[in-house]
Amino acid sequence: MFEALTPVSEMLARNLDTLSRQPLLVCGLLEDNLPGLLAEAGPAPRVFTTDFRYFQWQQGQGLADIEFGASPGARPAAGLLLLMPKAKAEAEYLLAACLPLLAVGAPVFIAGDNKGGVKAAPKLLAPYCGQVNKLDSARRASLYQAELTTLPSPFILADWVNRYAMEEEQLQICTLPGVFSAGHLDSGSRLLLNSITTLKGRVLDFGCGAGVIGASLLKRHPGLELECIDINALALEASRLTLAENRLEGRVYASDGLSQVNGKFDHIISNPPFHAGLKTFYHTTETLLSSAVDYLKPGGSLILVANAFLPYPELIEKSFGHCDTLAANGKFKIYRASR
Numbered sequence: 001m002f003e004a005l006t007p008v009s010e011m012l013a014r015n016l017d018t019l020s021r022q023p024l025l026v027c028g029l030l031e032d033n034l035p036g037l038l039a040e041a042g043p044a045p046r047v048f049t050t051d052f053r054y055f056q057w058q059q060g061q062g063l064a065d066i067e068f069g070a071s072p073g074a075r076p077a078a079g080l081l082l083l084m085p086k087a088k089a090e091a092e093y094l095l096a097a098c099l100p101l102l103a104v105g106a107p108v109f110i111a112g113d114n115k116g117g118v119k120a121a122p123k124l125l126a127p128y129c130g131q132v133n134k135l136d137s138a139r140r141a142s143l144y145q146a147e148l149t150t151l152p153s154p155f156i157l158a159d160w161v162n163r164y165a166m167e168e169e170q171l172q173i174c175t176l177p178g179v180f181s182a183g184h185l186d187s188g189s190r191l192l193l194n195s196i197t198t199l200k201g202r203v204l205d206f207g208c209g210a211g212v213i214g215a216s217l218l219k220r221h222p223g224l225e226l227e228c229i230d231i232n233a234l235a236l237e238a239s240r241l242t243l244a245e246n247r248l249e250g251r252v253y254a255s256d257g258l259s260q261v262n263g264k265f266d267h268i269i270s271n272p273p274f275h276a277g278l279k280t281f282y283h284t285t286e287t288l289l290s291s292a293v294d295y296l297k298p299g300g301s302l303i304l305v306a307n308a309f310l311p312y313p314e315l316i317e318k319s320f321g322h323c324d325t326l327a328a329n330g331k332f333k334i335y336r337a338s339r
């Protein structure tokens, strides 16, 4: 899945002399075994990822120094390599979280696809570094280099939380950079919530994002036993904050699809992922549709929202034998299937 080097890493491979002068803290959009490449050329890097799938894959590769979470541990680092994430706000967040671990004079590198916003590197580094140089550019990717000149203030995650209100449910939703539907409730998730009337027992919010679905359902049905899963550490942190801020209780944990989920549920509810990353295509939803039935109690149901054009009803019928459409508007449909 992460085997082939991305064009960004191929460009970085021409710069290993510079990059491997010190052990780097590497973070951002990691989609291949760049850490292995760095380790072959010099001191092994320390990797910090917010992506649980990448974390598990790198662990399988035997790379010892890898952390998964919303921010890196407090250990000092000799330099930083940020692989430009998709959202600029996430790049700002990662720099604020990682740069306090460096000493003044330490090297800071930003690399990325030219179409993925890497050209913003000089602006992103302006608050921390005096001069930013473009070190290389090839294969539609660029590498920027700078030196830390201003020691950043310690990272405080709470400073990065944005909030919005869900008036109908009287909920405050907490979000973090790069988390799905940062400033408002997604209209698909709203249609899903409005289509659900009765619920009981153990409920899984699959791909919880900022926790909007789980928190809303729990507010309406206080007896529910809620579990929220996501692959993204910032989404998990946002969900935890959303539940805590609204005095709701649920279990929030990392899972790539249903891989870390145990036992059976009365309901699995989701606004599932459907788009591709810059490189990886997610088969997550197709796998959910074919395996959800094994994670439901008898009489339990899968309820999800999807873009109306996606061929999900056929996939649901294949594993459940039927698929009901609970609601539809021009853009979205709500599907339900019971075991």
Ligand SMILES: C[S@@+](CC[C@H](N)C(=O)[O-])C[C@H]1O[C@@H](n2cnc3c(N)ncnc32)[C@H](O)[C@@H]1O
Residues within 6 Å of the ligand: 053, 180, 181, 186, 189, 206, 207, 208, 209, 210, 211, 212, 213, 229, 230, 231, 232, 235, 255, 256, 257, 258, 270, 271, 272, 273, 274, 282, 284
């Ligand atoms: C369309 S968003 C929905 C977020 C939230 N439930 C809402 O309604 O606003 C889909 C979520 O699925 C998560 N996701 C993507 N791939 C995943 C995977 N393999 N396993 C679990 N969650 C995943 C994404 O990080 C994202 O938060």
